Amino acid sequence: MKLYDGGRAPNPRRVRIFLAEKGVTVPLLPVDLNRMEHREPEYRAINPVGQVPALVLDDGTVLTETVAICRYMEELHPEPPLFGTDPLSRAIVEMWQRRIEFGLLATVAAVFRHGHPAMARMEVPQVPAWGEANRGRVADFLAILDRQLADRPFVCGDAFTIADISGLIGIDFMKPAKLSVPEDMANIRRWHAQVSARPSASA
Amino acid sequence: MKLYDGGRAPNPRRVRIFLAEKGVTVPLLPVDLNRMEHREPEYRAINPVGQVPALVLDDGTVLTETVAICRYMEELHPEPPLFGTDPLSRAIVEMWQRRIEFGLLATVAAVFRHGHPAMARMEVPQVPAWGEANRGRVADFLAILDRQLADRPFVCGDAFTIADISGLIGIDFMKPAKLSVPEDMANIRRWHAQVSARPSASA
Structure with missing residues (x-):
């Protein structure tokens, strides 16, 4: 392999x-x-x-x-399980995984790919107005994610899952896109610090 | 439920x-x-x-x-299985499901949502240049899908799966987006006729 x-x-x-x-x-x-x-x-x-x-x-x-x-x-390699452990938890992981992909990864990617000069060769054609249109979508989704993280340690509850990995990647991808998590989103900031401190984050 | x-x-x-x-x-x-x-x-x-x-x-x-x-x-309701039947077939269904979502559903949706006047209330702001930019992406992905369907009845092989459902939805969504499958893509046309003829297609 x-x-x-x-x-x-x-x-x-x-x-x-x-x-x-x-x-x-x-x-x-x-x-x-x-x-x-x-x-x-x-x-x-x-x-x-x-x-x-x-x-x-x-x-x-x-x-x-x-x-x-x-x-x-x-x-x-089933252990540790990162996609949930029973039908409902697996469905909830899939739900948040997709919400994060569409609401955060795709929107941040659009801001980056359509707004950053270095991406002009890779994103053809760049459509700056589309990058701009995605700024508000990033903000809207961050508000949803912050609420979700208000009363649970990880995105889907007590267990770290692939949804946390996608979320971490999405938040970190905001930096090259020149976006930042608002100061008042304490839940995202707490969770991001926590998942960034895991040894896997440097992989 | x-x-x-x-x-x-x-x-x-x-x-x-x-x-x-x-x-x-x-x-x-x-x-x-x-x-x-x-x-x-x-x-x-x-x-x-x-x-x-x-x-x-x-x-x-x-x-x-x-x-x-x-x-x-x-x-x-495990039967009939629509997500594959073993680790590798499940991964292949996931792969094609996602290729179809990103390469066909998302691109056709962009053409429709950013190009159709009726969508102006729902897609705010509409970015016509982004709709236009997706036309070529639809065409590029159709070529890949047509090759995939050249030597197998369904997208992932001999069994109908959720990837066929997503593919059917994507091709049908081309109509309101005023896109069409090129005449020479005989494999897509054969497969589309076949999946459209299933009783489920009218659900």
Whole structure:
């Protein structure tokens, strides 16, 4: 098994943190996003949609999409469970995972990709007005996330899950997008400090 | 159990088709999207992100996000399996499900929501340039989907899965977005006719 990795980009880091939480090591093959290696024919032969990460199994089967890779690793290494432990908790993890993906990761990505000059080669065409339109969406979702974190340690309750990993990645991705968590969102700030202090966060 | 439903909108229909494939009936509570009922405080008390569908369990627990609802119903009603049957097939279903969501559903939605005058009240602000930018992404993904369907009856192989439901919804959503599948994409056309002919498609 080997993992095509993309360094500082959010989705490769999501998978690396997930693996670190599982205590699993997979050999990494770096893909240089700055050199646009992920859009080259060599890499598209591995993943036709031209994105990292991609997990290559020993029989050559390629799994792409961050959450598909994580879900596969969850099945191979069930402990600690990061997708919930029964039908309802698994559904709630899926719900928050998706809320965070659509409400935070996608919106912050839009601000970054459509607003940052360094992304002009990768995001074609950049649509600055679309980046701007997403600022308010980020703020709206942060308010929902802050309320959710008011009376539980982690996004889905007492257990750390993949929704916390996605949330951590989303908040950290705000920095290159030049966004910040409002001072008065004490619940997000407390939770972010806590999940950032886990050893996995440096993966 | 009851399901807040949104009529012709893509995500409510995804859940209805999923339930029909399972042979499960859940009482529907209509939410009038044209009257913007999903953005009213009454509905936001059910789903703070203001989207349909939402499943309310008998104890009052609310599950939102289409795929979270489907995954919960899969656990309660495992047959026929629509998320795969073993670790690898489940990962492959997740992979294609997400490729279709990002490559087709989200891109077609962007063309529709940012380009159609009727959506001006719901998509604030509309960014026509962002709608236009997504036309090429739809075309790029259709080429990938057509290749995938060249040598298998369904998106993930021999079995109909939730990835086929999402794909059907995505292709059907192209019509109001005034997009169409190119004539030469015979694999998509064959598959679309086949999945559209299933009784569940009219759910």
